[in-house]
Amino acid sequence: MDLLPSSEQEQIITMAMDFMATEMPLERIKNGQADAPSSERWEAMAELGWFGITVHQDLGGVGYGLAEEALLFRAAGRFLAPVSTLATSLAARLMVTCGAEELLSRCLKGEVKIALAVPETKIDNERGRLSGRFRIIDGRGADFILFLSQDQAALCDGSLLGGCDEKSCLDPSASLHIIELNGAHPDLVDRQVASDLYAIGMILVAALAVGTAEAICEMAVTHAKDREQFGRPIGVFQAIKHPCADMAMRNEAAFSQMCYAALALDSCHNDAVRQAAAARYLAGHAGLTNARANIQIHGALGMTDEFNAHLHLKRAHLLDVLLPVPKGALL
Amino acid sequence: MLLRDCIFKIVYYYSSVTKKSTEKFLRSPVMDMDFSKQEERLRDEIRTWLRENIPKDRRPLEGADVCAYDLSWQRKQYEGGWAGINWPSEYGGRGLSLIQQLIWYEEYANADAPDVGICFVGLNHGGPTLIYRGDEEQKGFHLPRILNGESIWCQGFSEPGAGSDLASLGTRGRIEGDEIVVNGHKIWTSYAQYADYQELLIRTDPEASKHKGLTWLICDMRSSGITVRPIRMMTGEHDFCEVFYEDVRIPLRNVVGELHDGWSVAMSTLSFERGTAFLADQVRLARTVDLLIDLAKDTVGPEGRRRIDDDTIVQSLSVLRAQVAGLRAMAYAGVSRIARTGLPGPEGSMIRLYLAQILQSAHQVGMEILGSRMLDFGYGQQGWVFDYLYHFASSIGGGTSEIQREIIGERVLGLPRGR
Ligand SMILES: Cc1cc2nc3c(=O)[nH]c(=O)nc-3n(C[C@H](O)[C@H](O)[C@H](O)COP(=O)(O)OP(=O)(O)OC[C@H]3O[C@@H](n4cnc5c(N)ncnc54)[C@H](O)[C@@H]3O)c2cc1C
Numbered sequence: 001m002d003l004l005p006s007s008e009q010e011q012i013i014t015m016a017m018d019f020m021a022t023e024m025p026l027e028r029i030k031n032g033q034a035d036a037p038s039s040e041r042w043e044a045m046a047e048l049g050w051f052g053i054t055v056h057q058d059l060g061g062v063g064y065g066l067a068e069e070a071l072l073f074r075a076a077g078r079f080l081a082p083v084s085t086l087a088t089s090l091a092a093r094l095m096v097t098c099g100a101e102e103l104l105s106r107c108l109k110g111e112v113k114i115a116l117a118v119p120e121t122k123i124d125n126e127r128g129r130l131s132g133r134f135r136i137i138d139g140r141g142a143d144f145i146l147f148l149s150q151d152q153a154a155l156c157d158g159s160l161l162g163g164c165d166e167k168s169c170l171d172p173s174a175s176l177h178i179i180e181l182n183g184a185h186p187d188l189v190d191r192q193v194a195s196d197l198y199a200i201g202m203i204l205v206a207a208l209a210v211g212t213a214e215a216i217c218e219m220a221v222t223h224a225k226d227r228e229q230f231g232r233p234i235g236v237f238q239a240i241k242h243p244c245a246d247m248a249m250r251n252e253a254a255f256s257q258m259c260y261a262a263l264a265l266d267s268c269h270n271d272a273v274r275q276a277a278a279a280r281y282l283a284g285h286a287g288l289t290n291a292r293a294n295i296q297i298h299g300a301l302g303m304t305d306e307f308n309a310h311l312h313l314k315r316a317h318l319l320d321v322l323l324p325v326p327k328g329a330l331l
Numbered sequence: 332m333l334l335r336d337c338i339f340k341i342v343y344y345y346s347s348v349t350k351k352s353t354e355k356f357l358r359s360p361v362m363d364m365d366f367s368k369q370e371e372r373l374r375d376e377i378r379t380w381l382r383e384n385i386p387k388d389r390r391p392l393e394g395a396d397v398c399a400y401d402l403s404w405q406r407k408q409y410e411g412g413w414a415g416i417n418w419p420s421e422y423g424g425r426g427l428s429l430i431q432q433l434i435w436y437e438e439y440a441n442a443d444a445p446d447v448g449i450c451f452v453g454l455n456h457g458g459p460t461l462i463y464r465g466d467e468e469q470k471g472f473h474l475p476r477i478l479n480g481e482s483i484w485c486q487g488f489s490e491p492g493a494g495s496d497l498a499s500l501g502t503r504g505r506i507e508g509d510e511i512v513v514n515g516h517k518i519w520t521s522y523a524q525y526a527d528y529q530e531l532l533i534r535t536d537p538e539a540s541k542h543k544g545l546t547w548l549i550c551d552m553r554s555s556g557i558t559v560r561p562i563r564m565m566t567g568e569h570d571f572c573e574v575f576y577e578d579v580r581i582p583l584r585n586v587v588g589e590l591h592d593g594w595s596v597a598m599s600t601l602s603f604e605r606g607t608a609f610l611a612d613q614v615r616l617a618r619t620v621d622l623l624i625d626l627a628k629d630t631v632g633p634e635g636r637r638r639i640d641d642d643t644i645v646q647s648l649s650v651l652r653a654q655v656a657g658l659r660a661m662a663y664a665g666v667s668r669i670a671r672t673g674l675p676g677p678e679g680s681m682i683r684l685y686l687a688q689i690l691q692s693a694h695q696v697g698m699e700i701l702g703s704r705m706l707d708f709g710y711g712q713q714g715w716v717f718d719y720l721y722h723f724a725s726s727i728g729g730g731t732s733e734i735q736r737e738i739i740g741e742r743v744l745g746l747p748r749g750r
Contacts, residue, residue: 001370001430003664004671006361067362221744235746238733244746245739249681252664253657260660263364278656281649330649331624 003259009071012064016075019048024079026308032172036113036140037082046110051088055096060108066200067262070207074258077211080173080315083322084138086204087116087146093197094146094153098188115142115158118321123149129183130154137318140166140175147186148201150326153194154186171318173311199265199276201323206258206276206283209319213254213286216312217247220294234297243293250286257282277329284324287316360671364663366434374434380411381442390445392568392711398483398525401448405480414478415454422462422474429666433610440614447611449522453477453484457530460547460600464588469549473528485526487517487550487574488597495734497532498541498594502576504533504548506583506590511535511548513556513579519728523572524561526552531581536591545593549585556580566720567710612725613662613686617655619693624648626715627700638700647696654689661685677742684735687726694719 005013023041028034037045045051053069055061069089076085088107091114095104106112117134124131130152136145139161147154161177169176190197221244224235234240261275269275291313295302302309366374386404391397408414416435418424427435447454458477461470476482493500502515513533523529529550536544552559556579561569588596627639627648638644661682669675697715698705708716726732740746 001366001433001663002360002363002667002670003660004360004362004667009362217744221746224746233747235740236749238736238749241740241746241749242733242736244744245681245684245736248739248743249684252678252681253654253661253685256660256664257653257657259362260364260656260663263362267364269364274652275656278653281653282657325649325653328645328649330652331645 003256005071005259009068012068013071013075015048016072017078019045020076020079020081024081026079026311029080029173029311032168032305034173036084036138036175039110042113043110045085046108050085051092051110052104052108053089055092055104055108059096059101060105061092065262066203066266067259070203070258070262073204073207074211074214074255077208078215080171080212080311081208082138083116083174083318084113084142086201086208086322087138088112088114089204090148090197090201091144091146091155093200094155094188094190094193097190097193100188103188112143113138113141114144114146114155115139115161116322117145117147119147119149123147123152125149125152125154126183128154128189129185130156130181131183133178133180136161136177136179137169137174137322139177144187148194148198148323150195150198151191153190153197155188156184156186160184169318171311171314173315174318195273196265198323198326199273202276202280202325203258203262203265205319205322206254206261206279209283209287209316210251210254210258212312212315212319213247213251213283213290216287216290216294216309217244217251219309219312220244220247220290220297223298240297243297247286247290247293250282250289254279254283254286274330277325280323281325281330284316284320287312287319291316360667366430370430370434373431374438377413377435377438378442380413381438381444384408384411385442385444389713390448392713398449400445401450402480402483404445405450405478409479414480415458417455418458418462418474418478422458422470423478429669433614433662433666436611436614439611440618443618449483449525450477450480452486452521452526452530453482453528456486456600457484457528460530460587460596463599464547464596466587468584469587473549482527483522483525485520485523485529485552487520487523487529487531489519490516491518495731497597498545500532500534500545502531502533503537504535504546504581506535509583510580511546511583511586513548513550513576513581515576517574517576519562519571520574521571523552523559523574524569528552529574530587532593532597535593539591542594544591545597546590547587547593547596548581549587550579550581551585554579554581564721565723566717567712609683609686610662610666612690613658613682616686616689616693617659619690620648620651620655623651623693623697623700626697630700630702630704632702638702644696644700647692647699651689651693651696654685654692658682658685658689677738680730680735680738681743683730684732684739687732687735690722690725694722 049062052061053064053072054066057063092104092107095107115136115138117136120133130147142158144158145156145160160179164177164179167176167178224240224244225233227234257279261279264272264275295309298309301307384407390400413425415424416427417432420426458474461473488497490500490502504511504513529552531548531550533546534544535546556577558575560573562571562573563569627644628637630638632638632641665678665682698719701715705716741748
């Protein structure tokens with residue numbers, strides 16, 4: 001039993017951080033918006049093995065486990081990685097289970113970008129067709145849309161968004177469309193894997209949230225050390241220091257639980273879904289709570305559009321609505 | 332494919348090559364949630380032993396009954412070879428590794444084995460301090476007695492004027508020949524009324540700076556000049572006491588470590604405490620939340636619905652479940668970290684802080700579930716209300732939550748010191 005990253009996993013973390021820092025730094029988000037990743041950049045991520053990190057090597061993937069994938073998304077989460085990276089990685093699994101080999105191989109090459117659907121109410125999927133009102137995250141330039149609930153995993157063509165205007169999104173790093181479906185036909189459906197895929201999705205959302213929660217804590221601590229008032233760094237004051245300590249504690253719990261849940265799910269432990277739900281809850285809560293405290297720690301600066309604190313807050317709210325913990329899943 | 336310029340694949344490639352070709356790689360730590368076969372065997376052994384040996388009757392609250400109960404349970408563990416699981420075997424302990432201790436505590440909690448009670452200080456503070464800093468005579472006399480349930484220890488650190496700021500303590504020790512004459516006043520000393528010995532921290536050099544002039548002594552609680560006054564808690568029990576010292580004569584050979592070096596002796600137990608002493612509580616908490624869920628299923632609320640059908644209760648219980656899982660994962664990560672680095676670091680304070688928060692919110696939820704039933708409580712009556720009242724201690728005793736935040740802020744995050 002060992003719950004800390006191995007040296008090999010540390011390498012994955014470093015590489016993902018380096019990639020994000022050079023290719024997708026937070027500075028990409030300007031004037032309340034960010035461009036969707038270019039196709040070159042998307043292909044570069046695919047080259048790294050990003051979208052198939054857990055796909056078996058025989059199918060062109062890397063063959064790592066969910067823990068490695070979670071560590072990857074946590075690193076990416078620090079830079080508010082596009083939600084489409086998450087949707088694409090999840091959809092790749094669906095392509096595997098549906099035997100959609102050609103699509104999978106295009107996906108692993110970085111030729112398809114996938115958006116994530118957020119149902120406004122419960123997903124209605126009578127006879128495999130989708131109905132209801134959805135918010136589509138990162139639909140701009142997306143080839144497909146992933147619809148995922150505990151009992152339905154479906155991939156629909158991106159043309160569903162045709163004729164639908166893009167809306168501005170609370171999280172400026174994401175793009176938003178709102179669609180109303182009335183019996184849409186998915187290209188791929190798999191109800192059997194839905195609950196597993198949902199649990200994996202909860203862990204990856206948790207990973208993104210842990211990344212953002214950790215980045216926030218570092219931001220707060222740096223400011224607490226640098227900013228001086230009354231002749232001393234504000235980090236001396238307990239009203240600043242203690243919230244930082246609370247952030248670190250929440251992060252430690254969320255990160256440890258993310259690792260534990262990933263391992264549990266990979267080895268099919270019987271309470272794996274509950275562990276995943278716990279990770280999802282703790283990480284989401286850490287992201288939101290840290291983001292709010294961070295703004296207070298920064299004073300007026302924290303409220304500006306020019307400083308990054310608000311980006312993390314808005315990201316935390318976006319993550320909060322992605323693949324939420326189903327009611328009763330923790331009991 | 333391996334030649335493709337793809338970083339993860341290259342990492343994977345090299346690691347799979349090295350895994351096959353070098354033994355060393357196999358031994359370097361790999362993230363893994365499973366226990367080894369050997370550890371699972373130990374788990375079975377512990378489970379069987381506990382099932383056959385734990386006391387069947389409930390632990391009494393106070394008086395001679397509780398002493399008899401705790402000591403006989405300690406003796407039983409000693410005879411079974413399970414006393415001092417965390418003590419090195421050369422001192423009669425079981426010498427379990429941290430992961431093995433974790434297994435012990437998990438099984439201990441699952442078996443509903445009794446709280447360590449009055450044996451806590453001897454097993455987790457006094458004994459380990461003697462192991463690290465005591466001389467052969469001190470170790471030879473005391474360690475076996477602690478292990479076999481012959482002697483009870485208490486901890487005399489806090490004073491009316493020295494709580495969080497322990498080093499400001501003022502109980503004086505004057506050296507006269509081969510004795511130290513002690514005068515002063517300790518407080519919050521758990522189980523002082525039952526104890527045979529006390530780890531006593533006093534000021535022996537009033538001229539020296541705060542941390543320099545202290546001495547750590549073994550005090551025989553039956554020495555003349557000691558008066559013990561039990562203090563009643565809001566639960567109704569008398570867990571802790573005030574202790575008064577009037578010209579108490581303690582032989583110099585009872586000094587542990589060097590004279591005036593008591594602070595460093597006291598701190599050696601502290602790092603021990605950060606390491607493992609609270610694993611038991613962490614593990615037990617998961618069980619508490621399970622029981623809380625049962626309580627919500629069995630309790631009918633004022634609208635005639637079971638409390639478990641109330642959305643706000645379900646939400647609170649769900650959050651607790653998630654937190655308890657997080658706490659366990661954190662404990663596992665903590666154990667992994669200590670196993671890798673060899674010593675407990677300040678990260679332990681995050682676990683302590685989290686544990687206190689969850690313990691308290693769990694018991695608050697318990698009160699919510701009970702509704703008006705919570706009023707049915709009398710002093711000393713064990714149950715949810717008693718535990719709710721008792722757990723105010725978890726953010727106070729052994730270093731308050733504020734002090735834990737100071738440690739995290741300064742030693743984990745590197746924020747500037749304010750004091
Ligand atoms: C059940 C129980 C059993 C105990 N058993 C023992 C025992 O066996 N032996 C023993 O020696 N002691 C024992 N104690 C005492 C315990 O160690 C002290 O209560 C603890 O160290 C806090 O000291 P205090 O109670 O004097 O509170 P204080 O130190 O007076 O603190 C009061 C409040 O001020 C806050 N505070 C203090 N300093 C700071 C600071 N620098 N920054 C921010 N906030 C601060 C505290 O967090 C707290 O909220 C026990 C306590 C309890 C509750």
